[in-house]
Amino acid sequence: MTKNDLLKRQICKQLYFAQQLSSTDLSEKIGKSLPITIKLLNELIQEGQVKELGYGASTGGRRPMLYALEADRSxxxxxxxxxxxxxxxxxxxxxxxxxxxxxxxxxxxxxxxxxxxxxxxxxxxxxxxxxxxxxxxxxxxxxxxxxxxxxxxxxxxxxxxxxxxxxxxxxxxxxxxxxxxxxxxIALAELRFGMAQNVKDGMVINISWGIGLGMIVNGELFRGHNGFAGEFSHIPLFSNNKMCACGKTGCLETEASLLVISDQVKQGLSEGKVSSIKITQTDTNEDICEKVFKAAARGDRFCIGILSEIGYKIGKGISILIHLMNPEVILLSGRGATAGKVWLAPVEQALNEHCIPRLSFNTTIKLSNMDLDxxxxxxxxxxxxxIVYIPTREKKTWPAERLPLVSEK
Amino acid sequence: MTKNDLLKRQICKQLYFAQQLSSTDLSEKIGKSLPITIKLLNELIQEGQVKELGYGASTGGRRPMLYALEADRSxxxxxxxxxxxxxxxxxxxxxxxxxxxxxxxxxxxxxxxxxxxxxxxxxxxxxxxxxxxxxxxxxxxxxxxxxxxxxxxxxxxxxxxxxxxxxxxxxxxxxxxxxxxxxxxIALAELRFGMAQNVKDGMVINISWGIGLGMIVNGELFRGHNGFAGEFSHIPLFSNNKMCACGKTGCLETEASLLVISDQVKQGLSEGKVSSIKITQTDTNEDICEKVFKAAARGDRFCIGILSEIGYKIGKGISILIHLMNPEVILLSGRGATAGKVWLAPVEQALNEHCIPRLSFNTTIKLSNMDLDxxxxxxxxxxxxxIVYIPTREKKTWPAERLPLVSEK
DNA sequence: ATCTACTTTTTTAAAATTTAACGAAGTGTT
DNA sequence: AACACTTCGTTAAATTTTAAAAAAGTAGAT
CATH class of the missing domain: 3.30.420.40 (ATPase, nucleotide binding domain)
Known part of the structure; x- marks a missing residue:
């Protein structure tokens, strides 16, 4: 793979993430001069990978030509x-x-x-x-x-x-x-296409069967020394003697997760708590959580109570994140985020109690608008x-023939 | 300031941190070609900022000329x-x-x-x-x-x-x-000149009157969105109802710091605990800690006990760091690190109890060899x-005249 | 409404940088 | 001691960048 091919992949990558860009933008993003960028763009158009999109709006001067990827070439x-x-x-x-x-x-x-x-x-x-x-x-x-x-x-x-x-x-x-x-x-999706775009320091919480964490540091996904960074679910946060799947006790996961919600709903209803929701024997944990989210949105006290309690505990965990990372954004995402605004109040409440005000003041809690995709x-x-970094690879027999992103020599 | 002047500052910066480098090394570090690097080096020698150090050892070929800063020019x-x-x-x-x-x-x-x-x-x-x-x-x-x-x-x-x-x-x-x-x-000193050299992901614990933290992420100091990252001392780790200076309760600082050591020593001795150390009314906290460190090194049970307990609590905090950051190194540094190896066992003990083994296995705990400097x-x-990043600044009257690092035009 | 001053984008030509090739200087093995 | 192989440093060719200028717009003033 030649140097120019690498640059073409860079251009395609940038166009993929930004949807459309002018030649000036691209030149800056790939760190090459305009003459080179335009030369490469023209080659990519010749190859059918990139198309001209017409002129964009003026920002006070000549209107720029916008470029985009051919959506169905790759x-x-x-x-x-x-x-x-x-x-x-x-x-x-x-x-x-x-x-x-x-x-x-x-x-x-x-x-x-x-x-x-x-x-x-x-x-x-x-x-x-x-x-x-x-x-x-x-x-x-x-x-x-x-x-x-x-x-x-x-x-x-x-x-x-x-x-x-x-x-x-x-x-x-x-x-x-x-x-x-x-x-x-999930954090990467939020960083490139969601509510964490252009965020330099942000934490994306994945509310799911555990509480996952994707960390954005210096505008890039942070993975740590072995790729294990963000093991949020198992920090020793409680002194509850509840056994966790990981073998320890007191993990955040033992007190907060969609699994805990499901358990608490079953427990509460069996104890005769009043609620508008009904669950059957055949309901999966997924079904139950769906029902809880909808009921909470309708104002069901019982469901809101459960979500609030879980939210508060997640918030206590988040307060640790804020102390250590001083992020600009905490983004609640993942399956559980579909419950919506119910999370915000209890999380903020926990921050008020467990964060130094100057720290929590500089961090905004947001709710993802991405769905399960x-x-x-x-x-x-x-x-x-x-894909930009992978070297040329020997050809494989299956599938029949793969169209390379840029002409490989 | 011209572009070349900026590059010269880069060269000086690299030489400062590495003490001595060959032209090839420098060329790689500043990301410029060898011809340019050598041209700039010769200019810097002319200006009296850099000196040739003679030929270095061969690594299997021609021996390289080594360059270094004139130590007392700046x-x-x-x-x-x-x-x-x-x-x-x-x-x-x-x-x-x-x-x-x-x-x-x-x-x-x-x-x-x-x-x-x-x-x-x-x-x-x-x-x-x-x-x-x-x-x-x-x-x-x-x-x-x-x-x-x-x-x-x-x-x-x-x-x-x-x-x-x-x-x-x-x-x-x-x-x-x-x-x-x-x-x-302190973390920066350890990163550039101490035991965290070449570390990509590391946490430097500053054991002092509080428990400070300097974070190394991607080989650089990490400061967070507002520069407040690493507020380790005040994460809500205990449920102890002890009031912290920050206004909250349960902070790590309320249970672990040199101040706590000093308090516990006074308390213990007044209760008649057996120990080889004696403290007087005029001893400052600094003096007391000095005595405790020395006594612990001699094998004094009472002092070792106190340090172990504090060490265990710091270790519990470190286990959170390991879960979140997956660092390759945890470095115990700062005033308290002069106590030496006493810290290691209780910290490791806490990690065994509070960390997922796969995570703590990939992190090594080290003790700084830097002193208070x-x-x-x-x-x-x-x-x-x-200093590399600052733009040309208008001349000031005091001090008399400042020799610029590189000739400013 | 049109002229002028100021923007931003794109092209072109000059200047600077990098790449690559080569000679110099060393190591290690047969 | 000769030969193959390594790295260092210099020179010349090739590429890239920079800067200047042209092209295409905007916006305010007359």
Missing amino acids: YILAVAMDQLYTRIALMNMSNDFVWPAEQYTLPLQHNDQALQQLGDHLEKYLEKDPAAAARILGIGIGMPGFVDVKKGVNYSFLKTETGSINAYLEKRLGVPVFIDNDSSL AEMIGAAALVMES | YILAVAMDQLYTRIALMNMSNDFVWPAEQYTLPLQHNDQALQQLGDHLEKYLEKDPAAAARILGIGIGMPGFVDVKKGVNYSFLKTETGSINAYLEKRLGVPVFIDNDSSL AEMIGAAALVMES
Whole structure:
């Protein structure tokens, strides 16, 4: 791969994240001069990867020509896994779903076949349309657990005999593969396309079956020395003697998570607490949480009470984050954020009690407006972020033929 | 200031931090080609700022010429403040003390005159030798409290009527001034010259009258959105109802700090606990801690017990840091670190109990080998780190004439 | 309404920088 | 001691950047 090809990938990356840019903007973003940038842009247009979008609004002078990616020249396969389900979607350069997302049951716990099954699902998903599959630049996968991004290993799930998850899937599918922790990808989605855009120091809380954390430091995702940074769920915050899945007691997770909500609802209703919601034996934890969120939005006291208590405890954890990181934004995101504004008051209340005012004063708590697709958008973004760095790779037999993002020589 | 002058400052900065470098090393560090680097080096030698050091050892080929700064061409004024005392020292480019450090009594609390008094001391210190003073590149000051580095304001102490601490002192002394939090500067000293050299992700704990924290992220000091990051002392870690100076309860500081050690010693001895140490009415907290450290090193059970208990609590706080930041190194530094290895066992014990093993396994706890000068070395490093970015400034009348680091046009 | 002064974008030509090739200086193995 | 291989430093060719100028607009004043 020549130096110019690398720069072209940089341009494509920038256009992907910004949707549209002028030549001046691009020149600044890739750190090259305008003559070079324009030369490369013209080559990319010749190759059919980039298109001119027409003239943009003037900012007090000559109007700039805007450039954008050809949305359907290249695709990304985005995968979002949780402990039970795996969702797969094919996305284009405009973050649209080319095919609708499909959900498969794929339990990760105590499952030696998980990685193989994931490979099966991916192959089957792509077999539908080899022509489209051939345009895939890479596969991005978000998953729970301790993920070492560099090594391509997950120490909690999807264990591999030898080598990395990436290597296994790349061999089967012939396309570059990138994996990361689910909370990190949600943070990445928020950083690039959501409410954390242009944030330099921010914390994205993933309210889910645990309380995940994706950290934004200096405008980039922060992963720590081994990629394990942001293990928010298991900080020793309470003296409650409640046993956590991790083997310790007092973890934030034992007192705050969607699982705890579900448990408390069952407990409360069985004790005869008054509420507008009803749950049946067949309701999953997912169903119960859905009901609680809706009821809370309607004003159901019982549900609001439960969410408030959980929110306060999350807020206590956040106060630690604020003391240590002094972030400009705390963004509540993930499955639980769909409950909406109910979280804000109890979290702020906890900050008032546990934060030095000067610190909490400089941090704003926000609520994500992304839905459950955040993780998949993050997975796609991971591919586009990472793909710039990968070296030329030997050609694989499957899929039939892959269209390179830039001409490889 | 021309572009070349900026590059020359970069070269000087690199030489300051590395002591000596070959032209190839320098070329890589400043990101410029060898021909340019060598041209600039020759200019710097002409100007008398840099000297050739002779040929270095071969690494399998031709031996490289090594370059170093002329140690006494330029000086830095380093200042380390705590709540009671302020130490000042003039340092050269080899981190040697040109004049011995001097200590002044300068209480910060409830002292409206503090900033003015600091200015008086600095002026008096420099009046001794105007010729040397004229060589000062900048003044670096470490101080406790909430320091906003960018604005040059300390929200806890040294309040200014209008404008910044920097502006006030620069006006009086005619030299660029840089301020930062004391714990940040200790971390900077460890990062550039101490045991955190080349560390990408590390936490430097400043065991002092509170428990400070300087964070190293991506190989640079991390300050957060407003410069307040690392407020370790006041995270809500205990449910102890002990009132903290910050107004809240349960802060780490209420259970662990040198002040707590001093209190516990007094309490224990008055209760008749057996120990080899004796304290008198005139002993300051500083004196008591000194005695405790020495006694613990001798094997005094009482003192070891106190330090162990405090160490365990600091360790509990560190376990939170490890969960969130996944650092490669935790470095115990600051005044309290002089107690030595006594800290290690209780800290490790706390990690065993409060950390997920995979996380603590990847982090090593180290003990600083820097003495109390760390903060001043950090203050000097701050000046050298920052001075590259400052624009040309109008000439000041005092001191007589300042030799610029590179020729300003 | 139109002229003038000031912006910003894009192109072109001059200046500066980088790259690459080569000679110099050393190491280590046969 | 010769040969292969390494790194360092210099010179000349190739590329990139910078700066100047042209092109295309905006906005305010007459």
